[in-house]
Amino acid sequence: MAVSEIVFIFANYFLPLVVYSSVLLFLFRRRPLVALQIFISFSLAWLIGFLLKHFYYLPRPFILTGTPPAYFGSLDGSFPSNHTATTLAVSLIVLRVNKKLGFNLVVLSLLVAASRVIYSFHNWWDVLGGLLVGWLSAWFTAKIIHR
8 A cells, every 4th residue: 555545544534433433432431421522522623614614715725726636625615624623623532531542543633634735635724723623622522511
């Protein structure tokens, strides 16, 4: 498997894997409150990103350069990176209850962020916006739903 294929997997398929496996992990461990926090944090990050993309449109880098991406890319707005926002939101909730797993997920979330820039799906400021949205979503969720 080529490095570009590995990066593409992080860019596109890591997101659902993190979300679903994290929720299942904490449901099976009989920690439904943590699973609920993961779900709410993910949903909040996705919703904020969705709204920002539609009310503050910035074209994706591959649209601006006219260079087609190596793999199909969405034509919706670029800011913020929803992949980055949602993976970080989930990772930070997990980090609160399981430091080792959470740290590894945060590192993988940063790899997702980097892959989004490498493949020209996002600019670096889109990814920074996604990191901020993810952090705020996890912070807000942790404040409203205590464990």
